[in-house]
Amino acid sequence: MNTPKTDDFRLERRDDGLAVVFTPTGQTYTFAVTDGGKLSEPTVSPAQPNAGDYADGDIRKTATELARLAVSGSPRT
16 A cells, blocks of 8 residues: 655645645545635545555545645644
């Protein structure tokens, strides 16, 4: 099983929110962003056939975290 890396993702601003594209599989995670900066659950496009061996949960977790960071920035320590 392959592990997704942050370099495998591309972020795109959309009129109604943010899209995170996982380039190895072609999946797009589309998030709506509220006025308060909260993210909706993503709408996920299907992966391309024979796109590789990645765990969906790992991809979703990384895509969601990248979208959260893009909207709110990194947490202060």
